[in-house]
Amino acid sequence: MKPDGPLVTKRLYFSLTGGGAVRRTDFNTRVWKLALVQAGVIPEPKEGERHQAAREHGMHALRHFYASVLLDAGENIKALSSYLGHGDPGFTLRVYTHLMPSSDGRARRAVDGLYEGPGSTSDGPGTAQAE
Incomplete structure (x- = not known):
């Protein structure tokens, strides 16, 4: 909790088969990038x-996606x-x-x-496109 505080032990949600923490870089290389290859997003090396080393293909892209989706859905900033985890x-x-496209x-x-009043119809761009 604090650098000079008592040690705290927590169980990991995900661990290596032999025990120990799953490192982000290992997951990115061994799981995430392979999934991107299989999905046709990046070529197989x-x-x-x-x-390929590209930030837009890394795990950080999921963070941007998460933030963008929540903002698009109207989540409070x-x-x-x-x-x-931002201050x-x-x-x-x-x-x-x-x-986002929407x-x-x-x-x-x-x-x-x-x-629009109650029961009125829109005269906006969506109306013209629907005809």
């Missing part, structure tokens, strides 16, 4: 070579900042806000909804 919600906004549509619906 040549014999004796390593997988302060809560998301806490989930990600400053402004940092979370600067680093993890990626526009963001434009959600913004249009919000503005359309402001001007």
Whole structure:
């Protein structure tokens, strides 16, 4: 809990077959990258070579995806900042806000909804596209 505090032992959710912690780099190389190859996202490395080193293909991409999905779903930035372990919600906004494809549509619906009365139909871009 504290650098000078008492030692605390916790059971690991995931461990190696022989015991011990699963390191992020091992998981990234032995599991994650293999899954990306099988999904056709990255090419299989040549014999004796390593997988491509690209941040967008690493485990960190899942963190960005998680943050973007929660923001797109309307999660509070302060809560998301806490989930990600950030002390400053402004940092979370600067680093993890990626526009999702549904963001434009959600913004249009919000503005359309402001001007719609009970039982009225939208005259916005979605109406013209539906015809």
